[in-house]
Amino acid sequence: MAVKLHISTFQMPDGMYIATCAEIPMCRALRQNKGHAVQDVKQQIRRFLAERQAENRPFEPEPLLEIEIEAPNGA
Numbered sequence: 001m002a003v004k005l006h007i008s009t010f011q012m013p014d015g016m017y018i019a020t021c022a023e024i025p026m027c028r029a030l031r032q033n034k035g036h037a038v039q040d041v042k043q044q045i046r047r048f049l050a051e052r053q054a055e056n057r058p059f060e061p062e063p064l065l066e067i068e069i070e071a072p073n074g075a
Helices: 034-054
Strands: 007-011 017-021 028-031
Touching: 007 034, 017 034, 028 034
Parallel strands: none
Antiparallel strands: 007 017, 017 028
C-alpha cells in the first residue's frame, strides 16, 4: 500500500540543505546537496515504515494542517 508523505527542503545561510518529512518529524537530513538530502530522508522513511511493519504497527499519517499567514511587509 502506498502512503503519500511530504518532504520539505530549506537552504541554510551557509548553503547546506535540510530535508524533512512533515508526517515523520524524526526523518530529517542535512547535506550540501539538495538531492542528497531528499534521498537520505526517503531512505529514513523507508526504514521507519519497514520497522513499523515488522512490529505490526501500521502507520497512518495524520492529515497536514494547512494554514494561511500573511507575510510581513516587504516579503
